[in-house]
Amino acid sequence: xxxxxxxxxxxxxxxxxxxxxxxxxxxxxxxxxxxxxxxxxxxxxxxxxxxxxxxxxxxxxxxxxxxxxxxxxxxxxxxxxxxxxxxxxxxxxxxxxxxxxxxxxxxxxxxxxxxxxxxxxxxxxxxxxxxxxxxxxxxxxxxxxxxxxxxxxxxxxxxxxxxxxxxxxxxxxxxxxxxxxxxxxxxxxxxxxxxxxxxxxxxxxxxxxxxxxxxxxxxxxxxxxxxxxxxxxxxxxxxxxxxxxxxxxxxxxxxxxxxxxxxxxxxxxxxxxxxxxxxxxxxxxxxxxxxxxxxxxxxxxxxxxxxxxxxxxxxxxxxxxxxxxxxxxxxxxxxxxxxxxxxxxxxxxxxxxxxxxxxxxxxxxxxxxxxxxxxxxxxxxxxxxxxxxxxxxxxxxxxxxxxxxxxxxxxxxxxxxxxxxxxxxxxxxxxxxxxxxxxxxxxx
Amino acid sequence: xxxxxxxxxxxxxxxxxxxxxxxxxxxxxxxxxxxxxxxxxxxxxxxxxxxxxxxxxxxxxxxxxxxxxxxxxxxxxxxxxxxxxxxxxxxxxxxxxxxxxxxxxxxxxxxxxxxxxxxxxxxxxxxxxxxxxxxxxxxxxxxxxxxxxxxxxxxxxxxxxxxxxxxxxxxxxxxxxxxxxxxxxxxxxxxxxxxxxxxxxxxxxxxxxxxxxxxxxxxxxxxxxxxxxxxxxxxxxxxxxxxxxxxxxxxxxxxxxxxxxxxxxxxxxxxxxxxxxxxxxxxxxxxxxxxxxxxxxxxxxxxxxxxxxxxxxxxxxxxxxxxxxxxxxxxxxxxxxxxxxxxxxxxxxxxxxxxxxxxxxxxxxxxxxxxxxxxxxxxxxxxxxxxxxxxxxxxxxxxxxxxxxxxxxxxxxxxxxxxxxxxxxxxxxxxxxxxxxxxxxxxxxxxx
Numbered sequence: 001x002x003x004x005x006x007x008x009x010x011x012x013x014x015x016x017x018x019x020x021x022x023x024x025x026x027x028x029x030x031x032x033x034x035x036x037x038x039x040x041x042x043x044x045x046x047x048x049x050x051x052x053x054x055x056x057x058x059x060x061x062x063x064x065x066x067x068x069x070x071x072x073x074x075x076x077x078x079x080x081x082x083x084x085x086x087x088x089x090x091x092x093x094x095x096x097x098x099x100x101x102x103x104x105x106x107x108x109x110x111x112x113x114x115x116x117x118x119x120x121x122x123x124x125x126x127x128x129x130x131x132x133x134x135x136x137x138x139x140x141x142x143x144x145x146x147x148x149x150x151x152x153x154x155x156x157x158x159x160x161x162x163x164x165x166x167x168x169x170x171x172x173x174x175x176x177x178x179x180x181x182x183x184x185x186x187x188x189x190x191x192x193x194x195x196x197x198x199x200x201x202x203x204x205x206x207x208x209x210x211x212x213x214x215x216x217x218x219x220x221x222x223x224x225x226x227x228x229x230x231x232x233x234x235x236x237x238x239x240x241x242x243x244x245x246x247x248x249x250x251x252x253x254x255x256x257x258x259x260x261x262x263x264x265x266x267x268x269x270x271x272x273x274x275x276x277x278x279x280x281x282x283x284x285x286x287x288x289x290x291x292x293x294x295x296x297x298x299x300x301x302x303x304x305x306x307x308x309x310x311x312x313x314x315x316x317x318x319x320x321x322x323x324x325x326x327x328x329x330x331x332x333x334x335x336x337x338x339x340x341x342x343x344x345x346x347x348x349x350x351x352x353x354x355x356x357x358x359x360x361x362x363x364x365x366x367x368x369x370x371x372x373x374x375x376x377x378x379x380x381x382x383x384x385x386x387x388x389x390x391x392x393x394x395x396x397x398x399x400x401x402x403x404x405x406x407x408x409x410x411x412x413x414x415x416x417x418x419x420x421x422x423x424x425x426x427x428x429x430x431x432x433x434x435x436x437x438x439x440x441x442x443x444x
Numbered sequence: 445x446x447x448x449x450x451x452x453x454x455x456x457x458x459x460x461x462x463x464x465x466x467x468x469x470x471x472x473x474x475x476x477x478x479x480x481x482x483x484x485x486x487x488x489x490x491x492x493x494x495x496x497x498x499x500x501x502x503x504x505x506x507x508x509x510x511x512x513x514x515x516x517x518x519x520x521x522x523x524x525x526x527x528x529x530x531x532x533x534x535x536x537x538x539x540x541x542x543x544x545x546x547x548x549x550x551x552x553x554x555x556x557x558x559x560x561x562x563x564x565x566x567x568x569x570x571x572x573x574x575x576x577x578x579x580x581x582x583x584x585x586x587x588x589x590x591x592x593x594x595x596x597x598x599x600x601x602x603x604x605x606x607x608x609x610x611x612x613x614x615x616x617x618x619x620x621x622x623x624x625x626x627x628x629x630x631x632x633x634x635x636x637x638x639x640x641x642x643x644x645x646x647x648x649x650x651x652x653x654x655x656x657x658x659x660x661x662x663x664x665x666x667x668x669x670x671x672x673x674x675x676x677x678x679x680x681x682x683x684x685x686x687x688x689x690x691x692x693x694x695x696x697x698x699x700x701x702x703x704x705x706x707x708x709x710x711x712x713x714x715x716x717x718x719x720x721x722x723x724x725x726x727x728x729x730x731x732x733x734x735x736x737x738x739x740x741x742x743x744x745x746x747x748x749x750x751x752x753x754x755x756x757x758x759x760x761x762x763x764x765x766x767x768x769x770x771x772x773x774x775x776x777x778x779x780x781x782x783x784x785x786x787x788x789x790x791x792x793x794x795x796x797x798x799x800x801x802x803x804x805x806x807x808x809x810x811x812x813x814x815x816x817x818x819x820x821x822x823x824x825x826x827x828x829x830x831x832x833x834x835x836x837x838x839x840x841x842x843x844x845x846x847x848x849x850x851x852x853x854x855x856x857x858x859x860x861x862x863x864x865x866x867x868x869x870x871x872x873x874x875x876x877x878x879x880x881x882x883x884x885x886x887x888x889x890x891x892x
Contacts (some may be wrong), residue, residue: 046484047464047814079732088742091732096800098807100731115811147745154700155748155768159598217814263698265592300529309582310526316586339585370533377536377555383485384553384815 028393029221030403033229035237036209040403041224042216042389050217051386052124053113055394057212058205060107061178061327062243067192069185072105073149074201078112079103080141082134090127097123107179108327109398115387118218125231132206133235142195153184161264165257165438172255173272173434177246179328204241208232214394216386248274248329255434260441268438269336269344269351273428275322277330279399284412286324288424289332291416293322295363295371296354296425297334303367304336307354314342314350327399332428344437359426362418371421376410464653464813466823466836469662474674475648478823478833479661482816488559488654488661489816491824492550492566495649496642498620499545499680499757504629506615507622509543511587511630512638516541516550518579520568525579528565537562543620546680546758547649547828548642553817556655563668570643571671575635587627598702598869599768601694606704606764606867609688615680616760645672651823654816683760691778691866701870702768703778707863709754709761710854712829718842719850720858721754725801726793726851727785727859728752728765733800739784740767746777754858756829763858774872782861789859792852806840 029041063070081087094101099116101124114124157163167182174180213232215224251274278286297304297320308315317337324330338347363371382388396406469477501508517532517539519525532539535558541550554562594600604619611617621627648669652661686708710720721729728736728751740750752765769777793801812822826835 044484044814046482047810049810049814088732088738092800095730095733095804095808098804098809098811100808100811115814117807117810120807144743144745148741148748151700151746151769152748154770158699159768161596263596265596266589299533301526301533306526310578313582316582316589337586337589340589366534370530374533374536380485380487380555381536381538381553384487384489384817386814 028403028407031221031225033208033233035233035235037228037232037235038212038397039224039228040212040214040393040397041219041221042214042386042393043218043220044216044383044386044389045218048118048218049115049386050118050121050215050219051113051115051390052121052128053111053214053216053390053394054128055109055111055212055214055398056205057109057210057243057398059105059109060181060183061246062201062205062241063178063181063185064197064201066189067185067197068181068189069149069153069183070193070197070201071110072183072185073145073190073193074198075103075105075110075112076145076149077137077141077198078131078135080145081136082130083136084130084134085127086136090131093123093127099124105183107183109395111391111394113387113390121215121219122227122231125227129231129235132208132211135202135206137195137199137202139195142193142198146190146193149184150187150190153187153190157182157184158187161259161261161438162268164261165259165268165270165436168257168259169270169272169434169436172257173274173331175249175251177248177328178244179326207238207240208235209237210240212394212397214390214397216390246328251431254430254432257434257436258439259436260439262441264438264440267338267344267440268436269334269338269347270436270438271334271433273332273433274329275332275428275432276324277326277328277399278324278396278401278405279327280329281324284416284420285424286322286330287409287412287416288420289322289330290324290375291368291371291413292358292421292424293320293332294375295367295421296320296358298371298374301370303358303363304334304351304354308336308347308350312350313339314347315339318351325395325399344439348435355425355428359422359428362422365418368418368421372413372416375413379410464819466833467658468833469658469665471650471662471665471669472645474646475650475669476827477650477652477665478827479651479658480653480816480819480823481656481658482653483655485816486556486655487553487816488556488562488652488656489820490550490552490562490566491651491820492552493649493824493828494548494550494643495546495647495677496638497546497548498543498618499615499759500638500642500677501615501618501622502634503615504626505622505634506618506626507587507620508626508630508634508638509548509642510621511583511627512635513541513543513548513550514583514587515573515575515580515635516569518583519574519576520565521572521574523568524574525576528569531561531565535561537565539565544828545616545620549824549828551817551821559656560664563664567668567671570639573635573639575632575639577632580632580635584627584630587621588624591621591624591627596696598696598698598700599704599766601696602702602704602867602869603766605692605694605869606706606865609692609867610686610706610762610865611683611760612685612688614683614760616683616757640673641675642677643672644675644677645669646674646676648672649824649827651820651827653819653823680759686760686762687863687865689863689865691868693872694867694869696870698870699770700768701771701774701868701872702766703774703866703868704764704766705778705781705864705866706762706764707858707860707865709756709763710858711761712756716850716854716857717756719846719854722798722801722805722843722846723788723793723851723855723858724752724754724763725805726797727788727855729754730801730804733804735784735788736765736781740777740780744780746773746780750781758830771871774868774870778866778868782864785859785864786861789855789861792848792855795848798846798848798851802843802846805843809840
């Protein structure tokens with residue numbers, strides 16, 4: 001896992017292939033520390049602040065068998081203190097120094113971030129380095145945090161019928177692959193978390209050689225190189241738990257769920273397909289899925305919206321989206337809310353007719369141009385936000401993509417042909433899908 | 445690690461108030477325009493506040509301002525709804541409008557090259573809205589469905605009931621998006637009347653940030669808003685008695701009941717507003733650092749989140765708090781909230797809490813100025829609170845000047861548990877999305 005040859009690998013401007021087009025910001029610099037920590041720097045000198053994100057290549061896919069929710073629970077425990085910065089000291093110190101801090105967990109990664117004045121970056125780095133190595137996991141903390149995570153699950157999932165349906169659909173779609181387990185964990189399995197399992201998880205996954213540091217903001221690559229070497233360079237690399245290579249078992253037929261609940265007040269149609277991700281797709285295929293999602297259901301000018309909402313007046317809301325930033329398979333999702341009086345069966349039939357049209361007929365020139373314009377403009381809008389820039393690169397790197405992949409994405413979207421979009425629609429296979437009907441139960 | 449402790453103890457002394465220089469632009473006496481020029485990223489962000497919000501809804505038509513705002517991009521001039529959406533999408537112009545209580549707020553961001561087209565479409569939307577029946581029916585159906593969904597969400601149910609009970613019949617008390625009956629009753633003529641009376645230049649506030657020169661933005665805004673009428677908008681009436689002390693239950697069968705609680709706040713123009721804001725930060729506004737979070741979440745594991753906020757409107761101010769917990773813990777949770785509030789009102793903050801609050805509130809201020817969209821949004825908030833352009837520079841010294849006695853006084857004024865109005869949606873005592881996936885930047889409440 002060790003990347004560095006000497007103390008530090010070379011500083012290389014990752015956007016070197018098109019410097020002339022990147023002069024107004026957008027340049028990134030990448031290097032690695034000798035202990036294996038990868039570092040990416042995204043300078044943005046508009047305000048004297050920086051966003052520090054530390055990404056770990058560990059997520060809900062790495063939850064131990066029988067303890068779904070462990071990776072997310074562990075993210076919470078990282079805020080429970082070390083010997084040197086006990087209790088709530090981490091968050092308090094960041095706040096006292098004018099910063100914001102938080103973290104998030106998804107299937108393939110966990111990330112911790114601080115947004116803070118640039119001269120306080122060393123503080124953020126010291127405390128992050130400290131908690132990578134010296135976390136204090138006491139029984140009392142584990143028990144209290146377990147209650148907090150259960151409350152989080154009640155709030156996000158159990159109180160929300162659409163979340164509950166999404167969780168069931170996910171479990172059905174991915175079969176035995178861990179993408180089928182909820183990131184927050186099943187309530188019954190959260191109960192199994194204890195100090196020993198948390199401690200084991202920490203030892204197996206938290207080490208500098210499993211981390212990617214992204215710093216966006218009012219810094220230079222040299223600033224960050226010096227700081228990172230000083231604060232993180234002393235952490236020893238450690239052998240990591242081998243990540244499981246989970247198979248996506250074959251699906252022989254589609255799955256269908258009808259969920260009737262009293263707390264569902266409006267019927268909802270939802271369908272998710274298992275499709276290739278940016279990490280697994282043949283060249284161009286993920287970009288075609290992305291463009292197809294935008295043209296089919298990305299906004300109020302999309303094909304689904306025009307036909308189902310405006311022309312046939314069968315739906316009030318409709319959308320399509322592609323989640324391609326995963327190490328294993330991605331997801332392509334469709335969503336629609338019927339107008340009052342329209343059944344989900346009729347809505348689904350009409351939606352499938354639109355899909356069939358999209359599979360037969362390539363998008364028109366203006367429709368394709370509009371979809372691409374929006375996808376590509378989003379990259380410029382993203383540059384307005386340190387948080388979004390750091391997130392975009394951090395997410396890509398943790399799933400195995402490169403900085404060049406991220407930088408070249410707009411060119412690859414430009415290259416998507418109308419026929420590639422049609423072919424992406426034609427490639428949606430019902431056997432690879434789960435369809436959910438959420439139905440209001442009883443009277444209103 | 446010695447150095448670590450040294451830095452932990454270090455308090456922020458003097459950070460620049462902002463990196464950005466905020467300029468006034470003259471658009472005549474009726475409108476206020478603030479501008480920050482920055483050419484780093486080729487986009488321009490606009491925050492446009494029109495002087496009419498849900499508090500201006502006619503008594504029989506709650507939700508009118510919100511529906512009118514939702515119809516803003518549904519067709520104007522010779523562009524029908526679909527054509528208007530296509531014109532925005534063709535240039536990737538981000539356009540949204542929402543009704544707050546005192547203002548209708550429009551956010552527009554575009555690539556720098558398309559700022560002219562963005563403002564052309566905004567002008568068309570404001571001056572020649574179509575309000576066609578077909579999109580009106582669609583928008584109406586969509587709002588009604590979201591109202592129906594809200595009716596099953598305890599947090600939404602508690603918040604609606606709280607505002608209604610707290611404001612006792614004042615227009616601040618109805619939900620911005622109205623109710624099913626009123627949304628059904630709204631007509632095209634209602635929309636026209638609301639737009640004519642409230643989408644006006646008199647009281648208009650605009651904040652712009654990004655890749656455009658002062659000369660260009662002055663010309664562009666002048667052209668865009670010149671045709672708006674100069675009609676004056678009457679302010680909402682004065683509020684009467686605020687609050688309905690006690691615990692009121694809205695029975696619902698849900699896994700996690702929600703409680704919304706509140707008290708009269710401190711007006712934005714009151715000299716105690718800033719001390720009050722600091723007091724609220726310490727009690728419940730400071731996220732993970734607040735006393736309530738520490739007592740309810742960190743120590744006892746009773747909730748995922750508890751918070752309070754101070755909300756100054758034009759004619760009233762309200763401190764609102766919220767917490768969610770399992771059904772069998774709601775009484776204990778409310779007891780801890782009440783006790784924490786009682787202690788804080790009686791004793792005020794410690795010196796360390798005050799020092800920490802000041803270094804956070806002053807030190808984090810520049811974070812709001814790190815992006816064009818952030819700058820436009822933050823300046824728009826200041827404008828709607830009736831502040832002057834110099835406030836941006838003054839603001840941190842106002843917070844630095846707050847004394848412990850100021851905060852004690854404000855805490856006593858704000859946090860009187862005997863007057864607390866509490867709504868619980870749920871049944872006390874009874875019964876893939878990613879977790880924090882970074883799809884969007886974290887929501888940050890506007891800074892005072």
